[in-house]
Structures are given as C-alpha cells and as structure tokens.
Amino acid sequence: MCVGLRYKTGDYLAVYPIAPDDEVDRLLSALGWQGKASVPLLISALEGCVAVSKVPSPTSANAIFRYYVDICGPVARDSVKDLAQFAPTPDARNLLLTLGKNKDAYHAFTNKNYVTLGRLLSLAAPGVVWKDLPLSYLLETMPATQPRCYSIASSSIISARRLAITVGVEKRPLVEEPSTEIKGLTTNYLLALANSVQKIGVVPSYQLSGPAGALEGHKIYAAIRRSKFKLPTLPITPIIMIAAGTGMAAFRGFIQERARLKSIGKPVGPMVLFFGCRNPEEDYLYRQELEEARDELGGVFEIVTAFSRVSEHERQYVQDAIRRKAKEFCELLDQDASLYICGRASMAREVSKTIRDGLVAQKGWDQAQLRRWTDSMKRGNKWLEDVWG
Ligand SMILES: Cc1cc2nc3c(=O)[nH]c(=O)nc-3n(C[C@H](O)[C@H](O)[C@H](O)COP(=O)(O)OP(=O)(O)OC[C@H]3O[C@@H](n4cnc5c(N)ncnc54)[C@H](O)[C@@H]3O)c2cc1C
Incomplete structure (x- = not known):
C-alpha cells in the first residue's frame, strides 16, 4: 500500500470503510429514496443537534449512507424500539416494539436474521416503503462510520x-x-x-x-x-514478541528494523517470536520472510511456532509454545527483555495467564511479588499489548 503519510514503526493505520452497494441500495429502497439518492442535500443543524459533524454539506442520501454513517453494523435494541414510531404497517410496529422491549426476542431474532438497518426495515415491512422515516432522524441517531x-x-x-x-x-x-x-x-x-x-x-x-x-x-x-507499541530505544535490549494470526503484523516491522540495524553493523539483542496459527501450509503469515530474517540475524532471532489444526497432531496454541520454553522465557526477562503481545483479546488473556503462572513456577514468587513485577513492567512500557476483538 502506498500512501503519502509519515509513520513510525509500531504505529497504526486507521482505515475509513465504505458501505457495500447492496446495503446502500437496500436501505435507499426501504426508505423510497432510490429515485432521489443523488439529489444534493444541504445539511444544517437545528439547535442541540449533532448530526452536522458527521457529514459534509452539500451531500446526498447516497453519499451519507455509503461514506458517513454506519448502516452495516447491528441495530441496537433501543434503536429498534425507537424506529417503531415510523413503522409503515401495524405488523412492523408490533414486531419492532416486541424486539425493542424484549431482550430474549431481540436475541432470538438477531440469531436467526442478519440485521442491518436496511435489512431490518425490509424484514419488518417486506416490500413497503418507510415513507414516514425522515432522513434527518437517521442522520441524527445513527453512528458515524468509524475507522x-x-x-x-x-x-x-x-x-x-x-x-x-x-x-x-x-x-x-x-x-x-x-x-x-x-x-x-x-x-x-x-x-x-x-x-x-x-x-x-x-x-x-x-x-x-x-x-x-x-x-x-x-x-x-x-x-x-500514533502508538506506544514501540521497539526499545536500544537495539541491544532483548525482545519477546507473542502473536497469533494477524497479530504478526507489527512484529514484521520490528523484525525488519532489527535485521536492517544488524546489517549495518549495530549490535542487536536476542529476539524471540512466539507465533500461533492454524496450519503451517494455510496461514503461517510471512513464513519465508521470517525464516530469511532468522538466517540474516544469525542466532539472535528465534521463532517458536504453535499450530492448532494439523491433522493427527495435538492442538497447540501460542501459550503452549510459551509453556514449552518457560525457562528460556524467564531468562530473557532476567536480561531486561521487553515483552509484546499482539492479536485477539482472548489470545492475550491466555498468554498473560501463562506468563504469570510460568513466573510463579520458575521464580517461586507469591501473588504480591508477581503483581509488583507486572505493574512495574507495564508502567515502564516493558510489557506492551495491542489487542482487539
Ligand atoms: C490497535 C489495533 C490494531 C489492530 N490491528 C489489526 C491488524 O493488524 N490486522 C487485522 O486484521 N485487524 C487488526 N485490528 C482489528 C481491526 O481494527 C478490525 O476490528 C477488524 O479488522 C474487523 O473490522 P471490520 O470492519 O471488517 O469488521 P466490523 O464490521 O467492525 O465487524 C466486526 C465483527 O462484527 C460482526 N458484524 C458486523 N456487522 C454485523 C451485524 N450487522 N450484525 C452482527 N454482526 C456483525 C462481523 O462479522 C465481525 O465479526 C486491530 C485493532 C486494534 C484496536
């Protein structure tokens, strides 16, 4: 991807999405707006109204739904209830009120139906136009598209x-x-x-x-x-990187950077990457590049893998790989290693627990000593996590 932006290794790119054509068309059709989707609209705020900050003016219904408000996410239960006041038929009104007031009915409905705003309107009143639902109401109440x-x-x-x-x-x-x-x-x-x-x-x-x-x-x-997920200032500081799946992303930058520093003669400290994925043939991201970097870095870079879907092999997750290497892991921490975890929150939770258990077992710490150590690591930006989901 080529963009005219300045970044530092470890930063994030915030991407603004566009809604797919089918969702835009479905919503325009439910609102009866297809014929006027491109008509220029001037947006101005009524007193106390926040809608204006979400969209430029002039704009069009087409642009609003495609670029500026999130029409693809789930519709919250409260919003479903509020939409009932604009329902074009008594059945639609009853359905939306039931879903809005009854948590179980809402969950049963969303387990059975793919619900977005456009889909909800057409499920509640198939083939009927929601002519009383004003665009200004949607603009005011719907969330802005988030990067x-x-x-x-x-x-x-x-x-x-x-x-x-x-x-x-x-x-x-x-x-x-x-x-x-x-x-x-x-x-x-x-x-x-x-x-x-x-x-x-x-x-x-x-x-x-x-x-x-x-x-x-x-x-x-x-x-x-900008992020705090940064390499230590000194390239000689050891680093432990832990990732599953696309959590590998930031570490690719870290490894490239240290390999470059080594190639220009700078001393580079030990680096270990713990990486988990399903199957080495399917989703071992950047495998060739990583193996080349390991060869270039000659002995200072170790890759420890865990695969969860290799037939006839026991499922292994990244925390299992850490457990296998508990002794070396603690030795690196004793050498002042910085610790990085990147990927899904569920993985990060398991990994953190494994690290804590490992430290207690290896060092014989009690819970208070463990807490003091993790707090000081986190305060000193020596234990950094980038997690999502
Ligand atoms: C600091 C940070 C770094 C990250 N780095 C990466 C990275 O390097 N690589 C990466 O791949 N991701 C990364 N992520 C995650 C990324 O930001 C997104 O959250 C992720 O890609 C999903 O975005 P999306 O817009 O495709 O899904 P969304 O549209 O946000 O959907 C999220 C989930 O909700 C479900 N969903 C969507 N609409 C509905 C609906 N109407 N009804 C019911 N369910 C629905 C989807 O199926 C999906 O499972 C990072 C996140 C953070 C916070």
Missing part, C-alpha cells in the same frame, strides 16, 4: 513512505443460519479494493472511486494513529 485500526506491518527506517498492513478478512456465520455470512465492513472493503487492483470481480461490490471520484486510482481514506 478501523491496523498495525503497520513495515518498518519506517526501511520503507518510510510506503507502508504495509496485514488484514484478516472478517466473516462470521449467522448463529442459526451458518450458511449466511456476516461480513466485516472494513476488511471486506479492503478485500474488494485489493481484488480491484488485480482486476478480480468481487461480491458485494463497492463504489471504490469514492465521493466525486476522490478515491480514483485505488486510494483509501486513512490516517496514521
């Missing part, structure tokens, strides 16, 4: 103006209809963009050229977000 953060997977000392991100495409099966996939907004948008570069068609489709063609030429709206 999603991605760890930058390149080093700023090697590639200052061209950065990389590593994106896992989100698809979650609907609980009671597993053949229906609920697609993550930003990751599927980025997939469509990547496919368009390679001229591969993709469903759903997106207006990738952006508002008034501003994103023509495979551009995206994005910004750099």
Whole structure:
C-alpha cells in the first residue's frame, strides 16, 4: 500500500470503510429514496443537534449512507424500539416494539436474521416503503462510520513512505443460519479494493472511486494513529514478541528494523517470536520472510511456532509454545527483555495467564511479588499489548 503519510514503526493505520452497494441500495429502497439518492442535500443543524459533524454539506442520501454513517453494523435494541414510531404497517410496529422491549426476542431474532438497518426495515415491512422515516432522524441517531485500526506491518527506517498492513478478512456465520455470512465492513472493503487492483470481480461490490471520484486510482481514506507499541530505544535490549494470526503484523516491522540495524553493523539483542496459527501450509503469515530474517540475524532471532489444526497432531496454541520454553522465557526477562503481545483479546488473556503462572513456577514468587513485577513492567512500557476483538 502506498500512501503519502509519515509513520513510525509500531504505529497504526486507521482505515475509513465504505458501505457495500447492496446495503446502500437496500436501505435507499426501504426508505423510497432510490429515485432521489443523488439529489444534493444541504445539511444544517437545528439547535442541540449533532448530526452536522458527521457529514459534509452539500451531500446526498447516497453519499451519507455509503461514506458517513454506519448502516452495516447491528441495530441496537433501543434503536429498534425507537424506529417503531415510523413503522409503515401495524405488523412492523408490533414486531419492532416486541424486539425493542424484549431482550430474549431481540436475541432470538438477531440469531436467526442478519440485521442491518436496511435489512431490518425490509424484514419488518417486506416490500413497503418507510415513507414516514425522515432522513434527518437517521442522520441524527445513527453512528458515524468509524475507522478501523491496523498495525503497520513495515518498518519506517526501511520503507518510510510506503507502508504495509496485514488484514484478516472478517466473516462470521449467522448463529442459526451458518450458511449466511456476516461480513466485516472494513476488511471486506479492503478485500474488494485489493481484488480491484488485480482486476478480480468481487461480491458485494463497492463504489471504490469514492465521493466525486476522490478515491480514483485505488486510494483509501486513512490516517496514521500514533502508538506506544514501540521497539526499545536500544537495539541491544532483548525482545519477546507473542502473536497469533494477524497479530504478526507489527512484529514484521520490528523484525525488519532489527535485521536492517544488524546489517549495518549495530549490535542487536536476542529476539524471540512466539507465533500461533492454524496450519503451517494455510496461514503461517510471512513464513519465508521470517525464516530469511532468522538466517540474516544469525542466532539472535528465534521463532517458536504453535499450530492448532494439523491433522493427527495435538492442538497447540501460542501459550503452549510459551509453556514449552518457560525457562528460556524467564531468562530473557532476567536480561531486561521487553515483552509484546499482539492479536485477539482472548489470545492475550491466555498468554498473560501463562506468563504469570510460568513466573510463579520458575521464580517461586507469591501473588504480591508477581503483581509488583507486572505493574512495574507495564508502567515502564516493558510489557506492551495491542489487542482487539
Ligand atoms: C490497535 C489495533 C490494531 C489492530 N490491528 C489489526 C491488524 O493488524 N490486522 C487485522 O486484521 N485487524 C487488526 N485490528 C482489528 C481491526 O481494527 C478490525 O476490528 C477488524 O479488522 C474487523 O473490522 P471490520 O470492519 O471488517 O469488521 P466490523 O464490521 O467492525 O465487524 C466486526 C465483527 O462484527 C460482526 N458484524 C458486523 N456487522 C454485523 C451485524 N450487522 N450484525 C452482527 N454482526 C456483525 C462481523 O462479522 C465481525 O465479526 C486491530 C485493532 C486494534 C484496536
């Protein structure tokens, strides 16, 4: 990805998504706005109204739903109840009131149906236009589209103006209809963009050229977000990196940076990467690059893997790999290693617990000693986590 942004190794890229065409069309159609979707609209605030900050003016219904308000996320129970006042039929009104007031009914409905605003309106009143639901109400009450953060997977000392991100495409099966996939907004948008570069068609489709063609030429709206997830100031300081899946992203930048420093004669401290994925043939991200870096770094860089889906082998997760290496792990910490964990929150929880248990076992610490040590590591930015989900 090539963008004119300045970043530092370990920063994030915040990506602004675009809603897919089918969701925009579904909502416009439920509102009866298809014929006037591109009509210019001037947006001005009534007293106490916050809607204006979400969208530029003039704009259009098409642009509002595509770029500025989030029409793809789940619709909260309170919002479902509030929409009942605009229902075009008594049945739709009753359904929305029931879902809005009854938690169990809402959960049963969302387990069975893929719910976005447009889908909800057409499920509640199939084929009927919601002519009493004003655009101004949606603008006022719907959340603005939020950017999603991605760890930058390149080093700023090697590639200052061209950065990389590593994106896992989100698809979650609907609980009671597993053949229906609920697609993550930003990751599927980025997939469509990547496919368009390679001229591969993709469903759903997106207006990738952006508002008034501003994103023509495979551009995206994005910004750099500064992070504290940084390499130690001294390259000689040992580092322990722990990741599963796309959590590898930031460490790719770290490893590239240290390999470059070593290649120009700087002394580089020991580095261990604990990496977990399903299967080395499927999702071992950057395997070749990592193995080349290990060879270049000659002995200071170790990769410890754990695979959870290799047939006829016991499932291994990244915390199991840490357990296997508990003694070496503690020795590195004794040498003042900085500790980094990156990936899903569930993985980070398991890993943190394994590290704590390992320290208690290796050092014979009690809980108070353990707490003092972890607190001081975290305060000193020696234990850093980038977690999500
Ligand atoms: C500091 C940080 C760094 C990160 N780095 C990376 C990284 O390097 N690589 C990476 O891949 N990710 C990273 N992430 C996660 C990333 O920011 C996104 O959260 C992730 O990619 C999903 O975004 P999305 O827009 O595709 O999914 P979203 O649209 O936000 O959806 C999230 C989940 O909700 C479900 N969902 C969406 N809409 C609905 C609906 N209407 N009803 C029910 N369920 C729904 C989706 O199926 C999905 O499982 C990072 C996060 C943080 C905070």
